[in-house]
Amino acid sequence: MTSRIFNFGAGPGVLPESVLEEAQRDLVVLPGVGMSVMEISHRSKTFDEIIGGCEVDIRKLANISSDYQILFLQGGASLQFSMVPMNLLPAGGKADYIVTGSWGKKAVKEAQKVGTVQIAATTEPDFTRVPAVSELKLDPSATYVHFTSNETIQGVEWKREPETGSVPLVCDASSDIFSRPIDVAKYGLIYAGAQKNLGPSGVTLVILRTDLLERVPKNLAMMLDYKVQAENKSLYNTPPVFGVYIMRLVMKWLLGQGGLEGMAHANGEKAKLLYNAIDSSGGYYRPHARAADRSNMNVTFRLPSEELEKKFVSEAKAVKLDGLKGHRSVGGIRASIYNAFPKAGVEALVDFMKRFQTTNG
Numbered sequence: 464m465t466s467r468i469f470n471f472g473a474g475p476g477v478l479p480e481s482v483l484e485e486a487q488r489d490l491v492v493l494p495g496v497g498m499s500v501m502e503i504s505h506r507s508k509t510f511d512e513i514i515g516g517c518e519v520d521i522r523k524l525a526n527i528s529s530d531y532q533i534l535f536l537q538g539g540a541s542l543q544f545s546m547v548p549m550n551l552l553p554a555g556g557k558a559d560y561i562v563t564g565s566w567g568k569k570a571v572k573e574a575q576k577v578g579t580v581q582i583a584a585t586t587e588p589d590f591t592r593v594p595a596v597s598e599l600k601l602d603p604s605a606t607y608v609h610f611t612s613n614e615t616i617q618g619v620e621w622k623r624e625p626e627t628g629s630v631p632l633v634c635d636a637s638s639d640i641f642s643r644p645i646d647v648a649k650y651g652l653i654y655a656g657a658q659k660n661l662g663p664s665g666v667t668l669v670i671l672r673t674d675l676l677e678r679v680p681k682n683l684a685m686m687l688d689y690k691v692q693a694e695n696k697s698l699y700n701t702p703p704v705f706g707v708y709i710m711r712l713v714m715k716w717l718l719g720q721g722g723l724e725g726m727a728h729a730n731g732e733k734a735k736l737l738y739n740a741i742d743s744s745g746g747y748y749r750p751h752a753r754a755a756d757r758s759n760m761n762v763t764f765r766l767p768s769e770e771l772e773k774k775f776v777s778e779a780k781a782v783k784l785d786g787l788k789g790h791r792s793v794g795g796i797r798a799s800i801y802n803a804f805p806k807a808g809v810e811a812l813v814d815f816m817k818r819f820q821t822t823n824g
């Protein structure tokens with residue numbers, strides 16, 4: 464196979480083709496440098512410009528004020544499940560967690576190893592929706608409130624963030640970051656593994672309000688300490704140079720697509736096409752998430768039987784629509800249509816769904 468297929472994979476997800484082409488063109492010799500980006504020093508002026516430029520573009524994209532730190536860390540979003548409470552949950556303190564899916568549950572499990580976790584709301588076991596405001600039991604004395612803006616496995620997305628008053632809001636935004644405008648000023652901390660909407664795996668973006676660094680306890684391991692990472696501008700140790708370089712190219716691409724407004728428009732159109740196909744199938748395709756809370760990034764649905772789901776996934780793959788198998792914990796179909804996923808791929812899937820229903824209905 465030599466041509467690109469449509470990659471509906473949930474993560475690592477699709478990257479913009481123009482970014483891959485630029486990286487390929489410059490891989491062996493970065494123009495003006497005479498080495499590959501993978502060979503340069505992370506203390507060089509060249510890398511300084513890459514990571515600095517990436518930060519500038521991130522700030523521009525999401526209109527992030529100088530009250531916030533931008534960190535490029537490692538260990539994935541999964542390490543943030545631990546770093547958030549290690550840094551921000553003091554001994555004797557309590558943190559509120561709102562759980563709307565599998566990733567939120569994992570975040571709770573790690574935080575419980577560090578301190579007292581209160582479940583402010585959960586939509587277990589079905590995870591088909593986000594809780595209503597009236598269901599939230601928020602503790603005004605909590606040190607922070609954690610939620611997952613988009614549950615990648617269930618396909619459940621908050622259309623706006625919960626209101627937490629003066630309690631800092633902490634968000635795992637791994638699978639919908641920069642898919643739409645975000646009011647960063649409402650958050651204390653936002654984190655995201657890069658491999659869904661930002662770049663390759665191996666980099667984790669953390670956007671952190673600087674005053675929260677005052678809470679960081681002494682004697683944390685250096686690598687797990689937000690303060691150390693902030694003071695060293697993410698260069699305490701060797702950062703994921705190649706990942707940051709690709710992220711820089713993706714941020715430039717995002718700005719060229721009309722920024723987050725442009726992305727939201729394109730993502731809305733793609734999701735609408737797919738949900739319309741599901742909703743107009745006469746119940747043949749059954750959506751997992753409640754209509755008001757369904758994700759514009761991960762579209763989850765079932766077919767009349769598991770046999771048909773298997774057949775659907777394998778026949779789709781044969782026509783170059785790959786990565787549609789739902790997560791093993793929920794089954795069914797999941798079409799991940801991240802920022803870089805082209806509309807033509809969604810149109811191809813919708814056509815395929817119609818044909819499949821006609822022959823297997």
Ligand SMILES: *Cc1c(COP(=O)(O)O)cnc(C)c1O
Nearest residue numbers: 474539540541566615637638656
């Ligand atoms: C993928 C994902 C994670 C895990 O990310 P890693 O970078 O693999 O640790 C956590 N949260 C959400 C919402 C995700 O989509």
